[in-house]
Amino acid sequence: MTIYIKEFKDDDSFPAASMVEATIQLAHTRGVESAIEIYRTKMEEKCSTRYVEEPMLEQMHGEFKKIAISHYRSGKKMGGRKIEEKFEKQLIEKLDDRYGIFKAENKTRELQQKLTEQEKKNIMKDVKQEFGFLELIGKGLNAIAEGVTTIAKGVKEGVEEVVKGGVNAVTNGIGLGNLL
Numbered sequence: 001m002t003i004y005i006k007e008f009k010d011d012d013s014f015p016a017a018s019m020v021e022a023t024i025q026l027a028h029t030r031g032v033e034s035a036i037e038i039y040r041t042k043m044e045e046k047c048s049t050r051y052v053e054e055p056m057l058e059q060m061h062g063e064f065k066k067i068a069i070s071h072y073r074s075g076k077k078m079g080g081r082k083i084e085e086k087f088e089k090q091l092i093e094k095l096d097d098r099y100g101i102f103k104a105e106n107k108t109r110e111l112q113q114k115l116t117e118q119e120k121k122n123i124m125k126d127v128k129q130e131f132g133f134l135e136l137i138g139k140g141l142n143a144i145a146e147g148v149t150t151i152a153k154g155v156k157e158g159v160e161e162v163v164k165g166g167v168n169a170v171t172n173g174i175g176l177g178n179l180l
Contacts, residue, residue: 042067072088
């Protein structure tokens with residue numbers, strides 16, 4: 001009885017003329033809610049954390065919509081085919097509305113993914129520019145190092161020549177004073 005009282009107090013409830021009608025409406029309403037929950041759960045499992053291409057998203061919607069409708073139809077309900085069709089129509093509308101929400105969320109994930117890819121490209125561009133600058137500095141330092149190495153080789157060769165000349169002079173009996 002408390003369920004019926006709660007249903008009658010709810011602003012979204014249907015006006016019922018009798019307890020039988022209230023039971024019928026409650027059974028159909030719960031069937032719709034349960035079917036929507038199945039649909040929502042399946043869609044979230046597949047696409048709530050990642051971007052899904054639109055054709056694939058639409059395919060999932062169709063597949064999960066069929067499962068939800070089948071679930072609704074399989075439940076025990078009273079009231080006849082006319083009432084069942086009325087609630088099934090509401091179910092389909094709610095599933096399509098829910099699909100619109102999933103579609104919008106998916107579009108947001110797509111934009112975030114594209115933004116992330118663009119951010120990655122921008123970062124790589126910045127890194128390349130920074131490393132390009134560092135590469136120029138490195139090339140300059142290498143050129144300086146090569147210059148210093150060349151000078152050092154020249155100095156070494158010059159020193160070796162002086163030493164060799166001094167050794168030859170001593171060997172030949174010429175004094176170092178004459179070389180300087």
